[in-house]
Amino acid sequence: MSAPTASAAPIRSRRRSALGWAALCAGLLLAALIGGTLVYGGYTQRAIFDPDSAGPDGTRAVVRVLERQGVTVTIARDRAAAERALADGDATLVLRDAPMLSDDALRELTDRAQHVVLVEPRSRALEVLLDGSALGGFSPDASATPECTVAAASNAGTARVGELLRPGDGVQGCYPVDGEFGLLQSEGTDGRTVTALDGLSVLTNTALPVDGNAALALGVLGQTDRLVWYVPALSDADQNTAAPTLGDLTPAWVTPAMLLLLTAALAAAIWRGRRFGPLVAERLPVTVRATETTEGRARLYASSKDAAHALDELRRAARARLGRLLGLTARTSPHEVADAVAQRLGADRARVRGILVDDLPRTDRELVAAADRLRDLEESVRAAVRTEGTTR
Incomplete structure (x- = not known):
């Protein structure tokens, strides 16, 4: 009966190990499926002002309201798509800050x-599109x-109003706050307008229902x-604008200074790594006598x-x-040890503390005298303990 039991134990152990590995593989596969679904299954982190975002800083609400008013909204997520959508020239362009576009590209698109x-x-867009207008202060909520x-x-x-603006020549300002404005607009002779406002305070899903923000958004975007x-x-x-390299952005003296430091x-x-002679081979471990250690410290x-x-x-x-x-105990403080010694010997406590703790020798002669007193004190304690331990 013992042989079958002994042979069955390894089988059960291997079976549990196989089940454990199978469970681990199944868990990893499930985690991979969930991660793949989140990454490639349509979920995309939307940025601020994104017209598809339903978050607090998104603008999907104003897009839906415009569509109900009969406005056809086209979301262009690259420059080529925006140019194709603007081919007829009778549309309104909503433009975020686009630092990757040059001034000429910005003018050509708008x-x-x-x-x-x-x-x-931003300062560059205001300068280029609104005749020298500039950013001002900020008036929160x-x-x-x-x-x-x-x-x-x-x-x-x-x-x-939130971010305030300073108008340039021929630019009209609305919503004044301390000499600056929450909205700027310039109008050309052909009826073409360029409007600037802080979309974060007016157009986002959170700000749209506040005050007259919804009516202002429909009036500006639904032209x-x-x-x-x-x-x-x-x-x-x-394509013809190459990004500046690190060498272009650094001053001319940086490279010579780095070469000098490396040299x-x-x-x-x-200099510090040169050898002062051949290495000496020594067998380990090295046994050092206690007397040599004591003499060396001395x-x-x-x-x-x-x-x-x-x-x-x-x-x-x-x-x-x-x-x-x-x-x-080993944690007894030096003063407590001195007090215990004085009590055992019936000696003056201050004198014993001076021997064990307080006295400071200044010369070698005083050091020898203090060592002698320390030795005599220890011998006295040994004698007292030995006398007390003698049976009568």
Whole structure:
């Protein structure tokens, strides 16, 4: 009966191991499927102002409202798609900040649209498209009245402003706050307009229901039957514009300075790393006698003329021995050891503390005298303990 039982145990062990590996592989496969579904199954992290984003900083709500009003919204996620959508020239272009586009590319793209709306105005776009306008201050969560003749602003009434703008020549400002404006608009002789406003305070899903933001958004974005919402991509940069290299961005003196530092480091390594002779082979482990160690430490203390340090070493060893003699723990402080010694010998506590803790020798002669007193004190304690332990 014992043989079958012994043979069945390894089989059960192998079976449990196989089941464990199978469970691990199944778990890894399930994790891979879930990760692949999240990455390639249609989920995409949307950026701020993205017209497909339903998050707080997205703009899907205003897009849906425009579509219900009969406006055809085209989302262009690269420059080529935006140019194709603007081919007819009768659409409104919504433009975020596009630092990858050059000034000429920015003008060429916006010239294809009937109206341009800058929802994330930056200094360069304001300078190029709004006749020298510039960024101003910031007025968080403030409501302002239009006080201008722009139809979209006057019809909307009070709206929220955030980032403020300073108008250039011929540019009209709306929603004034301390001499700066929450909306700028310039209008050409052909009726073409360029409008700039802080989209984060007006167009996002969170800000749209506040005050007259919804009416302002519809008035600015719904000027034509077609709206092209351009989402810039990194690949939209001009092909003939090469990105500056690290050498182009660094000052001219950096390269010579780095070469000089490398040369100095190499010279220092050679200087400090040279060998002063052949290596000496020595068999390990090396046995060093205790007397040699003691004499070596004594020579070091004598050469450094540190009598106090030498006496501290003697005291530390003597206190350890005295503690064991008196039955004290290893954590007993030096003063408590001195007090216990004084109590056992019936001696003056201050004198015993001076021998074990406080006295500081300044010369070798004082060090020898202190060592003698320390030895005599230890011998007295040994004699007292030995006398107490004698049976009568």
